[in-house]
Amino acid sequence: MTEPLLRRLHARGERLTVGALPWVAPVYRAMPQVAEVIDFPFAHGGLQLRSRWALARHLKGRFDVAYVLPNSLKSALLPFMARIPRRVGYLGEARVGLLTHRLPNPRSRPPMVAFYSALADGATAATHAGLDAGQPQLQLPAAHIDSTLHSLGLQRGAYFVFAPGAEYGPAKRWPATHFSALAQQLGLPVVLLGSGKEAALCEEIAAPVNALHAGKCLNLAGKTSLLDAFSLIACSASVVSNDSGLMHVAAAMGVAQVAIFGSSSPLHTPPLNAKARVIWLKADAGYQPPLDCSPCFERTCPLGHMRCLNDITAEQVLQKV
DSSP: OOHHHHHHHHHTTOOEEEEEOTTTHHHHHTOTTEEEEEEOOOOSSSOOHHHHHHHHHHHTTSOSEEEEOSOSHHHHHHHHHTTOSEEEEEOTTTOTTTOSEEEOOOSSOOOHHHHHHGGGTTOOHHHHTTOOOOOOOOOOOHHHHHHHHHHHTOOTTSSEEEEOOOTTOGGGOOOHHHHHHHHHHOSSOEEEOOOGGGHHHHHHHHHHHHHHSTTSEEEOTTTSOHHHHHHHHHTSSEEEEESSHHHHHHHHHTOOEEEEOSSSOTTTSOOOOTTEEEEOGGGOTTOSSOOTTOOOOOSSOTTSOOHHHHTSOHHHHHHHO
């Protein structure tokens, strides 16, 4: 969702270096407008001031401006320590002394692509929601795609991809039983993608399907690099996912996709893709009783019933596919 911002900066002549944690750095290597990617040596959580000071000394004097995309205080520390003259970001967690140019925090939840793209122009919270931010785009070398497909014995357009995980929490995950029911009704093999932490979830989906149709589901969760997963998405017949990072990858690849929303909102984080189809019971006028609790943006269902996802059937998704 940050790619349209980078494209705008590149178009006006800025040379872009992106600093990112290793698990997300490959995303930026698939963006041709990015000249360099620096893998941050930080673990998840904690300030890790010693590591930040060491990296800041290495970066000092290299950059004219830093665009700080996360809203956390610690994300603004490195540009401050590196004495980058212009440091742009949202006020976030009271970062008055760390940023030189601060946008006010929006009161609502604007579309995230526009939220990031506003940093290019210093748009105010009142205007960035209406910003024409553009569609995210990712590009991969054809040789890498062909190599990935060949190694797995797959053909372009001859399989579906399921991305059943969602790092944020279970309130964003369509039930595994529903994914299994959908896979059984599809006429092509299904490739399951996700992180190593989602391998058990993917196996829960694949096992009952493979018991009936041996080898129909290929569980690759935790077994591919991020770029290999991108290649598999790019050449699939269609992608079915929750509101997740891989949903946005599919959108950036321009492939046909069905995105299932539960506790979150497609008004906030939509798949920006003309081929995307969204299922969100909150927007279904015929769904009764109304989902007054949605979107709650919680990690787990605060009411314990998960109607926003449990009540979406495999048949509904199949129609969209």
